Amino acid sequence: MLPSSDESDVQFQLYFLDCDSDSIIRLSNDKSIMNHLFRSATNKVHKFEKIYQRKESNRVTDIDQLSLSYNPTSFSSKTTTRHPSIEITKNENSKISIPIIKSESSTQSPSLIEVKTDTKVLIPKAPPLPNSFDLAIKSQSKSLKTALISPNQETLWSKSTSFLPVGRSMESTKFDPAKDDGYAITMLDCDQNSDKEIFYDPINSDSIFNFGSVEIADFMTNIQEQPTFDFDLSPASPPMKKPRKKKQNRILSNLPHIDVREWFVTDETSGRSRRPLLHEFLRQLLNNKNYSHIATYIDRSKGIFRFYQKNTAAELWQRVKGRNSDSVMTYEKLARAIRYYYSSGIIHPTPGRFTFQFGIILAFNKRSPIEIAEAIKTFNLELISVELIQHLIQYIPNDTEIDAFRHLSIDKEQLSPADRLMYEIIQIPLYMERLNTIKFKLIFADNYHLLNDQMHVINEACSFLYQSNHIKKLLEIILSIVNHLNPTIIHQVLTLDDLSKIYDLKTSKTHIPIMNIVSEICNDRHSEIFDIKENYKSILSASKIDLTLIKSEIEQMKQEFEQIELWINKFEGNIQIQKFLHDCQHKLHEIIQYYEITNDQFHKTVSYFTKEITTSTRFFSIFANLIHSLKIKHPTL
DNA sequence: TACCCGGAAGCTCG
DNA sequence: ACGAGCTTCCGGGT
Incomplete structure (x- = not known):
């Protein structure tokens, strides 16, 4: 039975899931503290669900299912932690659970119960809880401390290393419920994005080439090297007792270390x-x-x-x-x-x-609207950024607004900078054509390099696949295994579909994955096959590049170019722009040729392996997956 | 209730 | 030491 709450010397604090942590619930009939925690947590989770269900359905923070599991172990033994009390599940298998951990070190409350988030399920023993509890669950924003425990198993969560404040010390992982940004959510985000983040994304990537993190081998190592959480965060450890300078006294919470x-x-x-x-x-x-x-x-x-x-x-x-x-x-x-x-x-x-x-950007460009307008008129691109131009095109006044400008009753000097800029721009002859020309010029170089680089990756991957004896050997091995396992139908050649199925294919009798057999054979007799590490990068990158998309982008560039060529004669002669267009024509020609080469190369490579018509992304990802599954069997690869 | 708005005054840092 | 750029606080509105 619970003691009277007057004698309380312990407080429970629950803070997670982006819920407010202000509820103070006293229930004298409680049978156990776990009961209470469970109830309170249920409330929080319901709140959480309410909050997020009414938001946009495709938010990254959306969670498939929230569930509570209650492990009714009592607090009788010497344990600091309980089995998980709360679980959040997402996509069926990812799971975060929140065990309850006891800690005695607190400046504000002599004995404070911590609630820690964790992805582990098994939790070691810990000391007993005091005899009396104040069952108040309340927020004490300045004195909370919680460490996020890094998982030491390979879960989806573990991919999101960059967001986890690695829990080496309590100091760096303060968690503040008052700041209400739930960790769980952060991790869910990461989880969802993790696949994208480890691969080169030609469309969204900021830098043109970022293969640094593409390598699966490195990625796997990261998982293994993740510091496993030290559960011996013994209550004696004194992070909160340590006197700190005023300046550092802020509770910085759930952000990882940032430079x-x-x-x-x-x-x-x-x-x-x-x-x-x-x-x-x-x-x-x-x-x-x-x-x-x-x-x-x-x-x-x-x-x-x-x-x-x-x-x-x-x-x-x-x-x-x-x-x-x-x-x-x-x-x-x-x-x-x-x-x-x-x-x-x-x-x-x-x-x-x-x-x-x-x-619009000019507001912090520290340029006057008149200067900007003049720059547009004369194609002086030094003062104009891509963002500004895109913004101007987006917000260029419509007919009624232009009409309003014409009948402007107030002095144009009194217009806001943005309005004044628009006013000045619409005075320029052919302003829309100029804006589009400038935009084209500003992004042309970047587009050109991006497309070139992407096609280069495709070419590299093609030539590797086409020439590689290792790949041929690998395919031979797979083919012979498949033929061996299905003696009734002898395959002459593997189709892409066969290949795309091979990674999770198991033998019918022993249920050994075929990739295991492949990998064993490679290991025993053809270890040279593992020597494809470098080329794997280009195949993986190539699998993210859509050749048809490249084609349409080039065509669009060409169309825009031709449009601008028609306009250019109407602009007052501008040597710079004319020179640019000349250059542009040359480069366009170049890139079109390069596309044709790349396309030929790709089709040649595809027909080398199969008669099937397929897209570049599918074709390369089949090989990337093949190598990837081999890598999983052989982390040394 | 939680958020938005903008006045007023104070603070920090280059 | 001055002032831009916030920061802190707040009363009022939705």
């Missing part, structure tokens, strides 16, 4: 590196896929963005800004700072909650 310098920007005037202004910070945040769980564009072309983990965003901003302050940055304060941008037009208000919209 603040990565956020620095180079000052345009002084050329020096400095901390970003808020709007610069926001641009970086929104452009970084790794932070898309915190904030992301809803409509990128219009610059509308939304915060998803508002307080994480605030915390990140505080760290990046690095101001000497004792208090915590909150979304409220961050939002106030953003609202200050309304008057300058850097950011506009939107009707939605947590959403804002970037204004």
